[in-house]
Amino acid sequence: MLPESVSSPTVVVLACLIIYMCTLSVYRLYFSPLARFPGPKLAAVSGWYEFYYDIIQDGQYYLKVEKLHRKYGPIIRINPWELHASDPVLFSHIYSSGVKQRVEKYAWSQKGLRLIDDSHILTESHELHRLRRKPLATFFSPRNTESMEPVVWKVSQRIRSRLQKLNGSGSVMVMEDLFTVVSADLVAAFSFDDEIDLTQTDELQPLGSIYSTLQTVARVSAWLSHFSWITALINAIPPSFLMRLAPTVATNNRLYSLVKKQFESSRAVRASSSKTDDPLSDDEFTDELLSPDTKLIAHLLHSNLPPHERTPNRVCAELLTIFMATIFNIPRAMMVTTYHILANPDIKAKLCGELNALLGPGVDSPQETPVWALLNKAEYLKACVKEGLRLFFGALRGTARRNLHAPIAYRDWVIPPGTPVGMSAWMLNTDPEVYPDPLVFRPERWLPGNHKPEMDRNFASLGKGSRTCLGIHLVYVFMRHLLAAMFGPGEKPELRLFETEESDVATAVSGLSGLAKKGARGLRVVVE
Numbered sequence: 001m002l003p004e005s006v007s008s009p010t011v012v013v014l015a016c017l018i019i020y021m022c023t024l025s026v027y028r029l030y031f032s033p034l035a036r037f038p039g040p041k042l043a044a045v046s047g048w049y050e051f052y053y054d055i056i057q058d059g060q061y062y063l064k065v066e067k068l069h070r071k072y073g074p075i076i077r078i079n080p081w082e083l084h085a086s087d088p089v090l091f092s093h094i095y096s097s098g099v100k101q102r103v104e105k106y107a108w109s110q111k112g113l114r115l116i117d118d119s120h121i122l123t124e125s126h127e128l129h130r131l132r133r134k135p136l137a138t139f140f141s142p143r144n145t146e147s148m149e150p151v152v153w154k155v156s157q158r159i160r161s162r163l164q165k166l167n168g169s170g171s172v173m174v175m176e177d178l179f180t181v182v183s184a185d186l187v188a189a190f191s192f193d194d195e196i197d198l199t200q201t202d203e204l205q206p207l208g209s210i211y212s213t214l215q216t217v218a219r220v221s222a223w224l225s226h227f228s229w230i231t232a233l234i235n236a237i238p239p240s241f242l243m244r245l246a247p248t249v250a251t252n253n254r255l256y257s258l259v260k261k262q263f264e265s266s267r268a269v270r271a272s273s274s275k276t277d278d279p280l281s282d283d284e285f286t287d288e289l290l291s292p293d294t295k296l297i298a299h300l301l302h303s304n305l306p307p308h309e310r311t312p313n314r315v316c317a318e319l320l321t322i323f324m325a326t327i328f329n330i331p332r333a334m335m336v337t338t339y340h341i342l343a344n345p346d347i348k349a350k351l352c353g354e355l356n357a358l359l360g361p362g363v364d365s366p367q368e369t370p371v372w373a374l375l376n377k378a379e380y381l382k383a384c385v386k387e388g389l390r391l392f393f394g395a396l397r398g399t400a401r402r403n404l405h406a407p408i409a410y411r412d413w414v415i416p417p418g419t420p421v422g423m424s425a426w427m428l429n430t431d432p433e434v435y436p437d438p439l440v441f442r443p444e445r446w447l448p449g450n451h452k453p454e455m456d457r458n459f460a461s462l463g464k465g466s467r468t469c470l471g472i473h474l475v476y477v478f479m480r481h482l483l484a485a486m487f488g489p490g491e492k493p494e495l496r497l498f499e500t501e502e503s504d505v506a507t508a509v510s511g512l513s514g515l516a517k518k519g520a521r522g523l524r525v526v527v528e
């Protein structure tokens with residue numbers, strides 16, 4: 001007869017659990033369609049391996065994955081369900097934009113961001129994503145982005161006037177606050193009917209706190225992706241109570257309320273001016289229709305999306321996504337770029353020299369001189385932006401893609417249909433064969449004559465293929481304008497780094513997007 005303790009229900013449950021885990025491990029190691037792909041056995045057996053590096057080690061799996069590639073080769077299994085590749089040729093294939101390549105996003109790591117769950121960025125299905133992205137892509141097309149330049153210029157100049165207020169004061173400015181408010185101003189300027197100028201508020205910090213809120217969201221997202229039940233739990237808590245519990249949620253909800261309010265007032269204006277919300281036919285809906293005054297809200301309401309895709313919740317989810325993508329990424333990218341320019345007097349001198357020569361004294365009166373047109377000729381400025389983006393990395397680990405319909409042949413391997421395959425911006429952007437001294441900020445590498453095609457092939461900060469960054473053209477234009485406002489000719493204060501080291505701004509933690517290490521002090525400058 002068994003002792004009483006052995007026959008207790010706890011032991012039976014434990015025994016079942018152990019048998020289940022052993023069976024699952026054997027299946028994952030020897031019988032799963034991914035069993036023959038190389039990689040550490042522990043990663044193949046359980047998601048806890050990734051959890052350890054992602055959560056306990058604070059977003060460091062991208063560095064571990066790099067080491068694993070060195071040991072196991074160009075394609076490895078990084079958890080029971082997912083492969084990771086390090087070959088840039090495969091990067092272009094997997095992150096393809098071809099119509100025939102119906103690659104889906106594997107949004108496991110982004111699920112549950114409640115307010116934007118219905119946006120195109122979190123849409124996994126290839127077809128639905130195409131439908132949802134189309135009107136947005138028209139709005140952010142190169143041509144329409146170019147027509148937004150006067151607005152981008154106007155908003156960027158606010159950074160200069162804000163800094164001018166402090167001219168000669170020796171004050172210390174927290175640059176992420178300033179970059180966040182101008183970014184918010186820009187999205188508001190092209191999205192809403194009401195003009196918003198957040199840089200005019202005396203206290204930037206509460207608005208800048210949107211930046212830290214989004215940092216927290218990006219950090220917490222790793223937890224949510226490992227434990228989707230946390231999201232379900234959060235969603236079940238009444239919003240009023242949740243806002244008291246978690247200020248991050250409160251700020252996020254305030255942002256959503258702002259978007260919703262603007263949406264409602266824009267809809268009311270349209271209703272009173274007897275414009276209908278009837279969608280246009282495919283033939284009618286082209287970017288010819290877009291005038292520089294067309295706001296994103298009106299554009300989406302008027303788009304040829306079917307009515308169930310133009311509901312308030314859907315449109316607001318898209319607007320909030322664009323708001324968040326801009327005010328999270330632009331300040332981070334600008335912090336990294338500005339830091340390197342200020343830390344390298346030679347680079348700063350070359351940049352200022354080029355801008356002085358190109359823009360001359362007309363810079364303060366853009367209505368007389370369309371200076372933004374001249375910025376296109378500023379090769380060194382463009383190179384600084386590109387190099388800043390390279391070292392910002394965007395998301396250090398890009399979201400994986402999967403082809404549900406066909407296997408992918410790669411060297412001796414056949415990747416089964418439906419298998420998520422990811423790639424790392426960290427590895428692509430720091431490939432020493434393509435970018436010698438990869439961690440050095442060297443704009444010269446992007447100048448005509450030095451710029452090689454492999455550099456574009458590897459450049460992963462803005463994603464690739466059908467899901468490449470929607471704001472890709474806007475990013476380049478806005479960053480050039482912001483740098484021109486800070487380093488171009490005209491009356492403006494001198495900026496000097498204040499107790500800021502590279503590690504205070506450098507992207508070192510992988511989250512929803514790339515983050516600085518915990519405790520980083522951010523970019524602070526003295527305004528002289």
Ligand code: HEM
Nearest residue numbers: 121325326329330333394399461462463467469470471475
């Ligand atoms: C420095 C600034 C930025 C960086 C580094 C960046 C980076 C990225 C990356 C890497 C992706 C691909 C994500 C994935 O594969 O899952 C992406 C997607 C996206 N970005 Fe950006 N982004 C920036 C700024 C912006 C701006 C200003 C907007 C505003 C329009 C924007 C809107 C989006 C949207 C909506 C998507 C999703 C596209 C889709 O799924 O079809 N981003 N971005």
